[in-house]
Each structure stands twice: as C-alpha cells, then as structure tokens.
Amino acid sequence: MKQIEMVELVRQHHEHLGEKEIRKLLDRAFADFAAKTEIIESTFLTSTVANQRYYSLPDELIKITSVWFNDTLIPQLIGKPPIDDDTSETG
Amino acid sequence: MAKQRYWYTDKHRIGIVEKGTNAVTKETVTSDYSSISETLADGLRIYAIRRPDALGTNLTSTTENALLEIPEQYHDVIVNKAIASGYKDPRNFQLDRATYFDAEYDKGLREAKKFSKSRYRRGGYIKAYDY
Numbered sequence: 001m002k003q004i005e006m007v008e009l010v011r012q013h014h015e016h017l018g019e020k021e022i023r024k025l026l027d028r029a030f031a032d033f034a035a036k037t038e039i040i041e042s043t044f045l046t047s048t049v050a051n052q053r054y055y056s057l058p059d060e061l062i063k064i065t066s067v068w069f070n071d072t073l074i075p076q077l078i079g080k081p082p083i084d085d086d087t088s089e090t091g
Numbered sequence: 092m093a094k095q096r097y098w099y100t101d102k103h104r105i106g107i108v109e110k111g112t113n114a115v116t117k118e119t120v121t122s123d124y125s126s127i128s129e130t131l132a133d134g135l136r137i138y139a140i141r142r143p144d145a146l147g148t149n150l151t152s153t154t155e156n157a158l159l160e161i162p163e164q165y166h167d168v169i170v171n172k173a174i175a176s177g178y179k180d181p182r183n184f185q186l187d188r189a190t191y192f193d194a195e196y197d198k199g200l201r202e203a204k205k206f207s208k209s210r211y212r213r214g215g216y217i218k219a220y221d222y
Contacts, residue, residue, distance in 0.1 A: 002151055002155075006169070007150060009174070010174055013188075014177040027146055029169045029172035029176065029196075030143050030146070033165065037207045039162075040161070042139055048130060048134040053126040053127075055107070060144070064105070064139045069096045069098075077097035077124070079099070083121075
C-alpha cells in the first residue's frame with residue numbers, strides 16, 4: 001500500500017485532519033506496531049576504542065537481541081559492574 | 092587466552108566490559124570487570140529490533156522504508172490503529188468507534204506477532220524409515 005492510500009483511508013474517517021496530522025498518526029501506529037511485533041530486525045556496527053566502556057545506541061533501537069564482539073557472540077551481563085567508567089561515549 | 096567480554100545496557104547506551112580477576116579497584120571496591128582493551132574497527136555488531144523510519148512527505152513514493160519493512164498484508168492493520176487514534180482526538184471524540192478500531196488493530200497485531208516469530212523458522216520433523 002502506498003502512503004497516499006493509507007492517508008486516504010484515515011481521511012475517510014477523519015475529514016478534519018490534515019495530511020501532516022494523519023502522517024503523524026500513521027508514524028505512531030507504525031512505531032507501536034513495530035515495537036509490539038518486533039518485526040523489524042537490524043544490525044548496527046560500531047568501532048570499539050580501547051578503555052572506552054560506553055557506546056551510544058541508535059534512537060530507533062527498541063531491543064537488543066544479540067551482541068557480537070570481533071565476530072564472537074558475547075553474553076549479557078546481569079546487572080552492572082560495581083565500578084563504572086566515565087570515558088565518554090561515541091555512536 | 093582471550094578474555095571473556097560482556098555487554099549491558101545503561102540508559103540508551105551499551106557498555107562493553109571484559110572479565111579479569113580483581114581487574115579494577117577504586118576506593119574500597121574491587122571489580123572483575125574493566126573496560127575493553129582493544130580498538131577494533133567495526134568490532135561491535137549489535138542485532139536488534141528497531142522502529143521504522145518516519146514517513147516522508149512524498150505520498151506516492153514506492154521506496155518509503157516504513158512501508159517496505161513491514162509486510163504489505165499488515166498495512167491495513169496499521170491504518171486501523173491510526174483511525175482509532177483519530178477517534179480519540181477531542182475534535183472528533185467517539186469512544187465506541189475508537190474501541191472498535193483498536194480491537195481490529197489488536198486482532199491484526201496477534202497475527203503479525205505470530206508471523207514475526209515464525210519468519211526465520213521452518214517447521215519439520217525427522218521421519219524414521221526401516222530398510
């Protein structure tokens with residue numbers, strides 16, 4: 001379905017809404033749908049820096065399914081280490 | 092021997108640590124986990140679930156990411172959610188219609204969840220033969 005068809009279907013019920021408002025409703029519906037169905041999977045690559053602990057995550061990320069370091073699957077740590085590291089993060 | 096690495100999340104960032112023995116001491120606390128010691132180009136690969144990109148302003152575009160990433164059979168499900176939200180707008184508030192379209196959305200959502208979970212799995216079984 002093209003965006004114009006979706007906008008027209010919504011407009012059949014909500015004549016008072018402009019195109020921009022309908023697009024916002026659709027964007028929110030897309031985001032809700034993606035979060036609840038976990039239908040869009042992606043891979044994010046980032047470079048690591050020695051002695052840097054934190055790396056920014058993309059805003060659109062909902063949930064991490066697995067993490068690989070140097071092509072090796074690494075496990076998730078339950079909780080946080082008792083000593084933090086204040087090195088600045090990059091993305 | 093290669094060190095075991097671990098990851099964890101902290102707010103909207105990921106922390107990567109490697110495990111040693113009494114690796115770091117600060118004040119009176121000792122931790123086995125220290126920041127990683129390697130600089131590696133594209134060394135970290137994160138598989139994740141994400142939101143689609145926001146819709147663009149070109150209504151007739153056929154390359155819209157959000158529309159391509161979500162299978163077409165679920166586009167009308169998403170429209171139902173947008174219609175339901177529209178009926179919750181104070182300018183056109185109609186609770187019965189909002190409830191109806193929310194229920195339609197939930198119905199489609201259940202199907203989509205099943206689809207999403209089974210996408211990369213193929214059913215099958217091993218059949219025994221006597222020769």
